Amino acid sequence: MDSVDFALVAACQAGLPLTPRPYHAMAEQLGLGAEEVMARMQAMMQAGVIRRIGVVPNHYALGYTANGMTVWDVADEHVDALGEAVGRLPFVSHCYCRPRHLPLWPYNLFAMVHAKSRGQAQAYADQIGDLLGVACRQSDILYSSRMLKKTGLRIAD
């Protein structure tokens, strides 16, 4: 990443221009050539700096109202292998190992599930529980009852 890449990120982090030639519009805004803009965007995709390009739905608007953070207390010696397996489940969008805060918080594996009802979210959690088996000592689901702020990534100009 050099300063031109950062300028490109800053120029499109709020969204691509909704014009027929969006990369040309960015190029014009930044005083670059369109070919260079497109080549750098491709390179950032290949490097994983850009995960993907497309539409980002508001999951509440699509009816995904049961957004559950499932959390699991998994034996430390098994959490890496089991985390990989949970991450492969099609309905799990994010899966992380994180520290416990005992006694308030005994859970070390976090897996987000998105469903259109709490019944469906619970069914997904049950599948995760089946996969974890006896390595999991306890679990919980935390539903988001309100989105209070969501700004996403922001880069200073």
Place this chain on the structure above:
Amino acid sequence: MSRIAAPRAANPTQASPSRDAPQEPVLSETDRRLINAFQGGFPICERPFQVAAETLGLDEATLIARIDALLKAGVLTRFGPLFNAERMGGVNVLAAMSVPAAEFDNIVEFVNAQPEIAHNYRREHALNLWFVGAAETPEKVEAAFAFIESVSGLPVYRFPKEREFFVELILEA
């Protein structure tokens, strides 16, 4: 040189996400196909809307108009690249607080006012406020959490990721 920095107001040319759950809107078949087809894979080329529109059997102007309308309706929160902040040297840390009901609104307002706080959700648990601190260095994130603790008088529990197994969110419309 540009740096990863504090969140700021979204570009006003794109709609802001609704913070409260809206009614599920009635989406046309075209809108559903668009959302299902392009949560990734939008092309990098001179006329990407034209290329994308062809795969949906639409014309370029119609696709641009539909994306614009879905953004304005709040069905889409964004249209464009999704970045991996950590690949740019940035840091994201999840954190949680246990906030008494009587203080909840005031503390939310204060936490949201910190520019390093990117996402903030109310969740149903003793730890009822979950947010993400994002900045260009771990020290800046830590300073924001420490400031929230000192002003609120409440502990901020840090949940840095020790390992990431999977991150991909594709929703079916």
